[in-house]
Amino acid sequence: MLKQLRPALVMIVALTLITGLAYPYAITSIAQAVFPRQAGGSLIERNGQVVGSALIGQAFTGDRYFHGRLSATVAPDPADPSKSVAAPYNAANSGASNLAPTNKALIDRVQADVQMLRTAASAGAAVPMDLVTTSASGLDPDITPEAALFQVPRVAKARSLGEGQVRRLVEQNVQGRLLGVLGEPRINVLALNLALDDLGKR
Known part of the structure; x- marks a missing residue:
């Protein structure tokens, strides 16, 4: 059971960090650098x-x-x-x-x-x-x-x-x-x- 649980938890944490933090931060940074006026509203x-x-x-x-x-x-x-x-x-x-x-x-x-x-x-x-x-x-x-x-x-x-x-x-x-x-x-x-x-x- 631990064998299946550990990869699942690792994937949840990894995907949360990638899609919930890293990706939005990267896209927001690019938008603010390339289109500062539009990114600011x-x-x-x-x-x-x-x-x-x-x-x-x-x-x-x-x-x-x-x-x-x-x-x-x-x-x-x-x-x-x-x-x-x-x-x-x-x-x-x-x-x-x-x-x-x-x-x-x-x-x-x-x-x-x-x-x-x-x-x-x-x-x-x-x-x-x-x-x-x-x-x-x-x-x-x-x-x-x-x-x-x-x-x-x-x-x-x-x-x-x-x-x-x-x-x-x-x-x-x-x-x-x-x-x-x-x-x-x-x-x-x-x-x-x-x-x-x-x-x-x-």
Whole structure:
């Protein structure tokens, strides 16, 4: 029995050290050496202060900023930890709402959001889908160029800027497909809003 037990214990200890310590340490060290910014969370700084990450969305409110994709992430209710409360872009609890397309609560919420956006938008403008739906992670930092362009009239009016000026800013912040073929064109909402703030200072 000891003959079988000893190799098993040695293998458990060896594999724990290799896969649990050595391998993660090696990969983390390589990542920090080769891609230091990405390994550190792709943090964005402004005036020496971290204002967010290029990988995690933020809840922008008010008419002066472009709004990102909706987030369905939750957090424990401080008053009752057995319950959950909405906590948009909660990176500690990434996930979707898991509501089916036929769910009445989801349908009612999307219809109300579409109606609200149509009321605030230019006449006849189609509401981009990513402005009324949540992503699978709940942390999506990007929106489509169409979603950003849809918001141009509201942002331009709130900031007393020309629509053409804001539209050009949106177009300058479009990131193309990876290697020209992978993914879809997108705009990082935080980067766009920081560029918008810079535009107001000129």
